Each structure stands twice: as structure tokens, then as C-alpha cells.
Amino acid sequence: MRQSLRERLSFTDLFMWVVGALIVLIIVYGSISTLIIGRYSSRQWFDFVVNGIMLGSVYALIALGYTLVYGILRMINFAHSEVFMAGAFNSYFVGTALNQSGYLEQNPVVGLLLIFAMAMITSTIVAVLLERIAYRPLRGAPRIVSLITAIGASFFLQYTFKGLYGAGVKAYPRLPVLNQSLEFGEFKILYVQIFVVAAALVLMAALYYIVQRTKVGKAMRAVSEDFDTAALMGIDVDRIIVITFILGGALAGAAGVLWSLVFPQVNFVMGFIPGLKAFTAAVLGGIGNIPGAMVGGLFLGLIESVGPGLFLDGLKVTAPHQLKDVIAFTMLVLVLIFRPSGILGEKLTQKKA
Amino acid sequence: MKNNLVQPIRIGLMSGFIAIFLALIGMVETFDKRDVISEVISLGATVLLLTILSAAYLAARGQSKNGVRWMFTAGAVSGLVGGGALALFIFTTTLIDMRGVFINVKATLIKMLTLEQEVLALGLMYLIGVSTITGLVGTALYLTPSRVRQALLVAFLCVLALGVMQELLRVTFANVGFLADLIRSLYEKNGLSRVGAASIFIVTFTLTFAWSFIQSPVQARIAALSPRGQFLLKSTSFLLLFAALFFIPKALDNVYIGEVMSNVGLFILMGLGLNIVVGFAGLLDLGYVAFFAIGAYTVGVLTSPERGGTLNFWQALPIAISIAVLFGFILGIPVLKIRGDYLAIVTMGFGEIIRILVLSDFLRPWLGGAGGIVGIPKAEVLGFKFAGPIEIYYIILIGILIVVFLAIRLKDSRLGRAWMAVREDEDVAQAMGINLVWTKLIAFAIGASFAGISGAIFATKLSTIYPQSFKFDVSINVLALLILGGMGSIPGVIIGALMVVGLPELFREFDDFLFLVYGAALVVMMQLRPEGLWPETTRLRELHHEHAPAEPTTAD
Numbered sequence: 001m002r003q004s005l006r007e008r009l010s011f012t013d014l015f016m017w018v019v020g021a022l023i024v025l026i027i028v029y030g031s032i033s034t035l036i037i038g039r040y041s042s043r044q045w046f047d048f049v050v051n052g053i054m055l056g057s058v059y060a061l062i063a064l065g066y067t068l069v070y071g072i073l074r075m076i077n078f079a080h081s082e083v084f085m086a087g088a089f090n091s092y093f094v095g096t097a098l099n100q101s102g103y104l105e106q107n108p109v110v111g112l113l114l115i116f117a118m119a120m121i122t123s124t125i126v127a128v129l130l131e132r133i134a135y136r137p138l139r140g141a142p143r144i145v146s147l148i149t150a151i152g153a154s155f156f157l158q159y160t161f162k163g164l165y166g167a168g169v170k171a172y173p174r175l176p177v178l179n180q181s182l183e184f185g186e187f188k189i190l191y192v193q194i195f196v197v198a199a200a201l202v203l204m205a206a207l208y209y210i211v212q213r214t215k216v217g218k219a220m221r222a223v224s225e226d227f228d229t230a231a232l233m234g235i236d237v238d239r240i241i242v243i244t245f246i247l248g249g250a251l252a253g254a255a256g257v258l259w260s261l262v263f264p265q266v267n268f269v270m271g272f273i274p275g276l277k278a279f280t281a282a283v284l285g286g287i288g289n290i291p292g293a294m295v296g297g298l299f300l301g302l303i304e305s306v307g308p309g310l311f312l313d314g315l316k317v318t319a320p321h322q323l324k325d326v327i328a329f330t331m332l333v334l335v336l337i338f339r340p341s342g343i344l345g346e347k348l349t350q351k352k353a
Numbered sequence: 354m355k356n357n358l359v360q361p362i363r364i365g366l367m368s369g370f371i372a373i374f375l376a377l378i379g380m381v382e383t384f385d386k387r388d389v390i391s392e393v394i395s396l397g398a399t400v401l402l403l404t405i406l407s408a409a410y411l412a413a414r415g416q417s418k419n420g421v422r423w424m425f426t427a428g429a430v431s432g433l434v435g436g437g438a439l440a441l442f443i444f445t446t447t448l449i450d451m452r453g454v455f456i457n458v459k460a461t462l463i464k465m466l467t468l469e470q471e472v473l474a475l476g477l478m479y480l481i482g483v484s485t486i487t488g489l490v491g492t493a494l495y496l497t498p499s500r501v502r503q504a505l506l507v508a509f510l511c512v513l514a515l516g517v518m519q520e521l522l523r524v525t526f527a528n529v530g531f532l533a534d535l536i537r538s539l540y541e542k543n544g545l546s547r548v549g550a551a552s553i554f555i556v557t558f559t560l561t562f563a564w565s566f567i568q569s570p571v572q573a574r575i576a577a578l579s580p581r582g583q584f585l586l587k588s589t590s591f592l593l594l595f596a597a598l599f600f601i602p603k604a605l606d607n608v609y610i611g612e613v614m615s616n617v618g619l620f621i622l623m624g625l626g627l628n629i630v631v632g633f634a635g636l637l638d639l640g641y642v643a644f645f646a647i648g649a650y651t652v653g654v655l656t657s658p659e660r661g662g663t664l665n666f667w668q669a670l671p672i673a674i675s676i677a678v679l680f681g682f683i684l685g686i687p688v689l690k691i692r693g694d695y696l697a698i699v700t701m702g703f704g705e706i707i708r709i710l711v712l713s714d715f716l717r718p719w720l721g722g723a724g725g726i727v728g729i730p731k732a733e734v735l736g737f738k739f740a741g742p743i744e745i746y747y748i749i750l751i752g753i754l755i756v757v758f759l760a761i762r763l764k765d766s767r768l769g770r771a772w773m774a775v776r777e778d779e780d781v782a783q784a785m786g787i788n789l790v791w792t793k794l795i796a797f798a799i800g801a802s803f804a805g806i807s808g809a810i811f812a813t814k815l816s817t818i819y820p821q822s823f824k825f826d827v828s829i830n831v832l833a834l835l836i837l838g839g840m841g842s843i844p845g846v847i848i849g850a851l852m853v854v855g856l857p858e859l860f861r862e863f864d865d866f867l868f869l870v871y872g873a874a875l876v877v878m879m880q881l882r883p884e885g886l887w888p889e890t891t892r893l894r895e896l897h898h899e900h901a902p903a904e905p906t907t908a909d
Contacts, residue, residue, distance in 0.1 A: 015686055076698065093454050137880050144637055145879050147697060148836060151639075151829065152875025159869035163378025166456045276705070279698060279864075319714040326709050330703035335685050336695055 004086060022341020023334065030311040032301035040315055046187045048306045054193045055263065058198035061255035062278030063285070063293035065127075065248030071224040071288040072244050072275055075143065078150035079130055080252060081275020082157035085268065087123035087253030090162055092172055092266045094118040099173035108177050112257075126157065127249030136238075162268040177290025197259045203254055204294055207247060211290060214250040216243055224288065273325070277304075280332040295343055302327060304328050359432055361412040365431035365488075368408030368437025368646065372401050376442070376466065379457035380866055385465050386612035387862075388544030389516035391403025391434070395544075396517060405484050407493025417495075425492050432488020436481040439466065444482070447473060452906075500565045503789035515553055516545045521859050525610055598750060602743045603892055611743035613858040615814060618749035619807045620854040623831045624846040626755050627805025630891070631832070632841035633769060634796035635776030637697040639828050640684075644801040646711060646823035647680050648673045648808025653726035653818050654719065666732035666813050670806070677805025678798045685797035687777075689790055712820040730813050746813045750904045752806055760843055772796055826868070830854065833871050836878060839885025848887050 034040075041046075062084055069077040095115050098104040099149035104111040134153045138146050178192035222230040223240045231237045260266055261272060277300060285296025308329040312320035335342060370671045375381050387518035413424040443466050446885040467476025468483070485782045494502060505886070515522070520541050529690030537551035580588065602611045623645060651673035656662045662669075684703055691699055711720050732739040732748060739745050763769045771792045774782035783789050812818050830853055838849025857867050878885070 019687070058465070059402070134876050141879075141883070144635075145883050147637065147877040148832070149876050152872045152879070154872070155829065155868045155874030156876065159866070159872065160374075160378055162382070162867065163457070163865070164455055276698075276701070278704070283698070317715045322713045323709065323715060326706050329706050332702050333687055333699055335697055336691050340691070340695075 009252040022337060027311045030315045034313045037131045040309055043186050048309060050189055050193055052195045054224055055305060056298035057197045057300055058255050058258050058292045059278045059281045060297025061200050061203060061251045062274060063297050064262035065252045066279050066282040067287055067290060067293040068248045069246050072241060075146045075253030079154040079157060081271035082154050083123045083127045083249050084252040084256045084275060085271030086126040086258045087254030089266050090122040090258050091115045091119035092170055095173040108175055116254055116257055119257045120250040123253030124246050124249040127245040131245040137189035159270050169265050169267045172260040172266055174264055192261055199258060203251055220244060277328055280328055283332060284335050284342055289344050292342055292344035299326060304329055361413050361427040361430040362434050364408045365434025366438060368435035369403050371404050372439045373442045375456055376462060377455050382462045387517060388549045389513055391541045391544040391546055395895055402487050405432050405487045406491040408435055409488035410495050413492040413495040422617055425489060428488040428492030429485050433483045436484025440477040440480050447787045480491060500900050504558050504561040507561040508554045510736040511557040512550050512554050525605055525607055569903050602746050608742055611746050615742050615749050616858060617748040617850050617855045618753055619811055621753050621847055621850040622756055622807035622836060623804050624834050625760050626800040627831050627835055628846050630796050630800035631835060633772040638700045639697045640700035641804060641831055642823050643678045643704045643707040644804035645808040647677045648805035650720060650813040651676045652809040652812040653729050657726050657729045659728045660726055670809050673809040674802050674805045681798035682794060683800030685794040689793055708820055708823055727817045729816045732813050749810055756803055772781045833875060837886060839888035842887050842889040845885050845887040
């Protein structure tokens with residue numbers, strides 16, 4: 001019995017190792033030949049990296065929402081991408097109003113603060129309603145039930161926003177200040193890139209402080225450690241769950257604004273791809289693990305930005321940047337297979353999932 | 354329970370918010386263009402009144418211990434509050450211009466909500482008055498005996514459905530003499546005529562009411578039949594159903610109906626495949642559209658002369674199925690070690706990868722990129738060309754028959770039992786000697802093959818395929834029909850496909866709200882009836898046992 005079990009396992013393992021080795025070979029071969037061709041100048045590489053870090057920090061912010069909820073409820077909040085979208089979409093109206101009155105240009109700091117406030121409040125409300133209406137009645141239901149609920153809620157929210165604001169793509173206001181750039185010799189960084197990374201870092205630091213240093217954070221960690229015991233110790237589990245959703249929602253709203261500053265348009269389906277990427281980032285870093293989400297986000301952003309040029313150009317793939325999502329999802333599959341725990345996580349996929 | 358008004362007010366407020374929500378997302382306005390009863394009541398108004406009515410019903414139920422007078426008060430209060438909230442909203446829209454943000458706050462909406470009164474205040478008064486009366490009606494409905502209530506409900510739903518389906522019925526039965534006349538007599542202009550509505554209501558009410566008396570004796574008789582008798586009953590009804598499905602499109606000779614039925618059929622094929630993966634084996638696959646795409650593209654590449662394809666459909670079909678199966682294996686092997694939620698996300702990623710690859714310039718020379726593949730030839734048998742949707746419907750019907758047969762046989766086979774064991778508990782299943790790797794792989798492969806068939810037929814049906822046809826929405830559609838019908842249940846798949854694909858096809862003008870309703874339906878279904886409309890028996894039992902323990906984190 002034991003012998004045959006080992007044989008069976010070794011077949012799939014072998015297959016997977018061969019596939020993995022092949023992919024690594026392709027990556028290495030592609031990278032070397034790209035570097036030999038020398039298609040991109042060092043300035044372009046620098047741009048790729050800076051862009052990757054910027055994207056990665058936005059992914060990380062969204063990923064934190066997935067990770068927080070997963071850490072406590074052990075469910076994938078599939079509708080989190082719509083929480084993100086809701087914030088971005090509602091802040092568009094504030095932004096446009098401020099832009100038209102000229103206030104945004106005169107007083108960009110206060111203007112941005114207002115935009116952020118709107119986005120974070122909207123996302124928080126959506127997240128809390130989601131928890132209250134859709135998820136709370138299902139506490140303790142089979143996992144597939146909550147996942148399907150989340151998928152349904154996600155569609156419901158998307159099409160609610162489509163109904164409310166229309167299906168068209170709306171142009172997000174641009175801040176002239178953010179489009180200036182810093183230059184060091186031939187390298188150049190846009191202010192918006194610095195701003196996005198800085199804002200993301202501040203928010204992550206704030207979250208880290210809340211989770212590690214405050215009483216609420218302590219309660220959150222306790223609940224995520226053991227639901228029942230935490231409840232026995234007098235922690236109001238429902239309240240902690242709501243707070244978790246509030247934190248995740250606020251971060252997603254902020255991420256929505258940052259995302260829209262980089263890609264200045266909003267639309268009711270804008271959440272899907274960033275949401276999926278952020279989930280990938282959360283898994284890459286180890287889901288349920290807060291520093292993991294940050295690391296995973298950065299890693300994914302970098303891979304996505306640098307990867308197509310580095311791995312695929314050398315293989316003479318036409319238009320490699322169209323395939324950046326393929327690279328991101330391939331990373332997800334590879335990580336789940338070879339290191340299901342993620343980069344920083346405990347081993348989850350097989351045991352708890 | 355105390356005699357307080359807090360609960361009715363709360364329920365009324367909630368119904369008011371729902372009504373405002375429906376108005377804001379444009380549902381009321383769009384539905385208002387359709388009349389249920391011509392020039393009497395529109396679909397939009399019906400939806401709003403139903404919201405208020407159900408709230409009043411709930412409010413009355415909440416006061417059921419406090420006597421009839423309190424119940425009527427509660428119903429009226431909830432109606433009043435609901436109508437009041439809506440009126441307040443309308444009043445606000447006249448003060449503040451909201452059109453810049455909410456695109457649906459239009460003059461037509463306000464006009465409709467104030468019952469087309471010139472004076473706003475009068476209109477609002479009317480609105481509140483109508484809501485209050487609706488509240489009282491809701492209470493009265495709660496107080497009617499359940500048998501009458503059920504018959505009323507069915508009759509009302511029939512009137513509603515027939516009122517909305519005018520166009521469809523007209524088109525469908527245009528070629529069937531006497532039915533066309535009957536339909537003409539029931540309708541006028543934009544909805545049912547008053548007489549038509551009344552007669553439908555009376556007929557359905559009487560029938561349902563009568564049925565409620567003979568229902569249990571009939572069911573008892575059926576249950577008392579010998580196994581042989583039951584088998585006979587089952588097989589005759591199945592044969593009748595099949596005969597109906599076979600002859601209906603031909604008898605109606607209607608391209609539109611053929612089109613709708615073949616779309617439903619394609620989704621039944623996919624649903625049966627996903628049912629094996631998700632329903633039997635419990636592996637949640639959100640990238641199922643990938644296999645559909647693989648089937649379609651294989652046929653496209655192999656048969657389209659534009660892509661240098663030389664085969665005909667029947668030669669390409671087995672190849673398409675084999676390639677889908679191959680991809681089922683290829684996807685299956687890496688995800689074997691992944692469980693639960695992760696599996697869902699990875700498969701979704703896989704579906705996206707396939708779509709992006711198909712869309713990319715990189716594979717354009719082979720797969721046509723965003724331009725897709727055009728000029729896929731129709732299937733042919735001995736010179737007979739399956740050209741129109743009705744002819745293709747027969748290919749699909751045969752496909753469904755084969756697949757349903759396979760699914761039923763598989764379900765009761767050793768393999769099917771192994772799948773269900775894996776679904777229930779992987780570790781125990783493995784301990785019982787089930788080969789997990791093989792069992793899961795086979796599930797993926799068979800599921801993929803059904804989707805491959807569906808995709809292949811889809812390609813020849815449309816003659817043209819674009820990457821846009823293979824979006825994530827398709828996977829969600831298939832999943833939604835499975836859940837609606839009942840996971841793991843084969844008749845459930847068919848019912849689900851009719852509801853998820855068939856109904857929307859019939860209500861094309863309300864397309865905008867399709868996914869909104871799906872989303873809401875999935876959420877509500879999971880809370881109220883997670884086993885689906887036609888559940889598989891074991892699953893039903895299992896889901897109703899699991900209500901007791903609540904332990905989301907103790908999965909280790």
C-alpha cells in the first residue's frame with residue numbers, strides 16, 4: 001500500500017518537476033537572449049522596474065484586503081475587487097467636481113484628501129454591507145457556498161454600478177502636479193509613481209500598526225488564530241470581523257484612487273483584473289499573512305512589468321506585453337504547486353483549504 | 354412580542370430603500386416600457402408594488418401574535434413608510450439635480466413614480482396612498498388561507514409571465530393557426546387586454562386551487578406504485594418529453610425558437626460536463642470556458658478554409674474532443690494537489706490564460722487574434738446540410754442524449770461513487786483505497802470533453818468565433834445554472850439551463866439587468882436553498898444536516 005502510494009505520487013511529482021524545469025529553462029534562455037540582443041536600454045529597464053514597484057504597491061494594498069479576510073474567516077472574498085471598484089468609481093465624481101471648479105489645481109493636497117476620503121468611505125460601506133448581508137448568514141456553511149455567494153455578490157455589485165452610473169468608461173481627472181518628473185541623468189521618475197508608492201507605504205504602515213500594536217489588532221490576531229477560543233476569551237468575534245472588513249475596504253478604496261491616478265479611467269468592470277492580480281499577490285506571499293501580501297504584491301508587480309520584456313522578447317514572441325497577465329497567472333499556478341504556502345506563508349493549500 | 358411599530362417601520366424603510374435602489378439602477382424605468390395589462394399596470398409598477406407588498410406581508414407576519422388589528426396596522430405602516438421613503442426620494446430629486454451622477458434619474462421616471470400627476474405634491478400623495486393600500490393588501494394576503502394564497506400567487510405569476518411574454522408568444526406561434534388566434538384575442542397593444550388578464554387569472558386560479566385538493570392523493574398513488582410501475586411512469590414521461598423536444602421546433606418552424614433552444618442545449622452540454630467536475634467530484638472549476646474555447650477553436654482551425662483547414666465537421670469533432678480531454682489532463686495534473694478555494698482561483702487563471710493567448714498577436718497566425726476565425730463550414734450528413742439553428746438543434750439534441758446517458762451511467766458507476774467520496778472527504782476517500790489522482794483527472798477530462806463537444810457545435814453553429822465569446826462570464830453562467838438547478842443533479846442542469854440561458858433569451862430587452870439578477874439569485878439561493886431547485890437527494894440531506902455546527906476556522 002505504502003509502496004504504491006509513493007509510486008503514484010512520484011509520477012505526478014515527476015511530471016510537475018519536468019514542467020517546472022522546462023519553464024525555468026525557458027525563462028533563463030529567454031532572459032539571456034533578450035540581454036544579448038540588447039533591445040532595451042538601461043533607461044527602459046529602469047522604467048520597467050519603477051513601474052513594477054508602483055503597480056506592485058497597489059496590488060499589495062488590495063491583496064491586504066483578501067489576506068485580512070482570509071486570515072479570519074478562511075474564505076476568499078471574491079467580491080473584494082468590486083469593493084475596490086466602488087471606491088474608485090465614487091471618488092471619480094468628487095474628483096471631477098473638484099476639477100471642474102478648479103479647486104483641485106489650486107489646492108491639490110486637500111483635493112486629494114477629499115478624493116481619498118470619498119473612496120475609502122464608499123469602499124468601507126460596500127465592504128461592511130457585503131459582510132452583513134451576504135456573508136454573515138453563512139458563517140460556518142461549507143466553503144463552496146461562501147465562495148459562490150462571493151461570486152454572486154461580485155456580479156451584483158458590478159452591475160449595480162453599471163445601472164447607477166452607466167456602462168461607459170469615464171475619464172478620471174488628472175493632476176498636473178503628479179505628471180511632473182524627477183530626473184537623475186538619463187533616469188526619470190514621475191511624481192505619480194513616487195506618490196503611489198509613498199501613499200501605499202503609509203497605509204501599509206498604518207495597518208501594520210493597527211494589527212500589531214493596538215488592542216483591536218490583538219483581538220484580530222487572536223480570532224485569526226482560533227475563532228472559538230477567541231470567542232470564549234470574551235472577544236466579540238462579530239465586531240472583529242466587521243472591523244476586518246472595514247480595514248480591508250478602506251485599503252481597497254485607497255488603492256482604487258491610486259490605481260485611477262495611474263490609469264486615469266473608471267468603469268464598472270475595472271475591478272476584475274486588479275482583483276484577480278491582487279489575489280494572486282496574496283497567494284504568492286502566503287495568504288493570511290500580512291507582510292506576505294506586501295511582498296507578494298511587489299513581486300507580482302515586478303514580474304509583470306519586467307517579465308514580458310525580459311523572458312519573452314528573447315524568444316521572439318510578438319507583442320510580449322499583451323501576455324503579461326499570462327505570466328502573472330502562470331506564476332500563481334507555479335507558486336501554488338511548488339510552494340503552496342507562498343513566499344512567506346505557512347502551509348495552507350492542502351491542510352486548511 | 355410587544356405591540357410596537359419599530360419592526361414594521363424598519364421593514365417599510367427597507368422596502369423603500371429597495372424601491373429607490375431599483376429606480377436608481379434603471380430597472381423601474383426600463384420595465385415601465387412594458388405593460389403587464391395594457392394601459393392598466395406596467396411591469397415597472399408591478400415590481401415596485403411587489404416590493405412594498407412583500408414588505409407588508411413580512412411586517413404582518415411579525416405581528417401575527419398580536420391580533421388582526423395590529424397586523425393590519427403593521428402592514429399599513431410598512432406600506433406607508435416604504436411609499437414615504439420613495440416619495441421623499443422623488444422630492445429630493447426635484448430639489449437637487451442628480452442626473453450628473455445617477456444616469457437613471459430622468460423626468461420620465463419621476464413622471465411614472467408620481468402616477469403622471471401634474472402637481473408634484475398630489476402625485477406624491479397618491480404614491481403614498483397606493484403604497485399604504487398595498488400594505489393592507491399584503492396583510493390581507495397573509496391572512497388568507499394558505500391554499501387560496503398559493504393559488505392566488507400562481508395565478509398572479511401566470512398573468513405576469515404571460516403579460517410580459519406577448520412578443521415571444523406571438524412570434525412563436527405565428528405559424529400555428531388556432532393558437533395564433535387565441536393569442537391575438539388575449540392581448541392588445543403593449544400587454545394583456547383586461548379581459549385576457551382576467552380570464553387567465555380565473556383559469557389558472559381555478560386549476561391551481563383544484564390541484565391543491567387532488568395533489569396529495571395523486572402523489573400517494575404514484576408513491577404506492579410498484580418499482581416496475583414507477584419505472585414505466587418515469588420512462589413514459591421521459592419519452593413524452595423527448596418527443597416534445599424533438600418535434601416542437603419543427604412544428605413551430607421558427608428560427609428564433611430554434612436559436613434559443615440550441616443555445617440552451619449548448620449550455621446543457623456544458624452544464625452536464627461541469628456537473629461532473631463540480632457536482633460529482635466537488636472540484637470547483639471557474640475556468641471551464643477554456644475547454645469550450647478549445648473545442649470551438651480546434652474545429653475552427655481544422656475546418657475553416659481561411660485557416661487552411663481541410664477537414665469537415667465530423668472529422669474535426671473527435672479531434673476537438675480529444676484535444677479538450679488532453680487539456681483537461683494538462684490542467685488536471687498541476688491542480689491535483691490544490692484544494693478548495695485555491696482550485697477555483699487557479700482554474701479561473703487558466704481560463705484567462707487561454708483567452709489572453711487566443712486574443713494575443715503572438716498566436717495570431719494560427720488563431721486569428723482579435724479577428725477570430727471566420728468561414729467555419731456547416732456540418733453535413735449525406736448531402737444534408739445542418740445550416741439553420743433548427744437543424745443544428747438536432748445535432749445538439751443528439752449530443753445531449755448521449756451525454757445525459759453517459760452522465761447517468763457514470764453517476765451510478767464505481768467511478769461516480771468514487772467521485773462522490775472524494776467530494777465528501779478526500780482523506781477518507783484515499784484511506785478507502787480510492788486513487789485520488791486518477792479519479793480527479795478523469796473527472797476533469799470527462800468534464801472537458803463535454804465542454805469540447807459543446808464548443809465544437811458552437812463553432813459550426815455560428816461559422817465565426819471570436820475571443821470575446823469565451824469570456825469569464827460563460828464560466829459563471831454555467832456555474833450559475835448548476836447551482837440554480839442543484840449541484841450534482843442531472844435534471845437540475847436542464848432546469849437550470851432553461852432558467853439561466855432560456856429565460857434571458859426571451860427577455861432580450863432587459864439584458865442590462867441579467868447579471869444583476871444572477872448575482873442576487875446566487876446570493877439568495879445560497880442563503881435560502883443551497884441545494885438548488887431540483888436537488889440531488891444525497892446533497893439535500895447533507896445540506897440540511899449541516900446547519901447545526903458553526904466552525905469556520907477549525908478546519909485543521
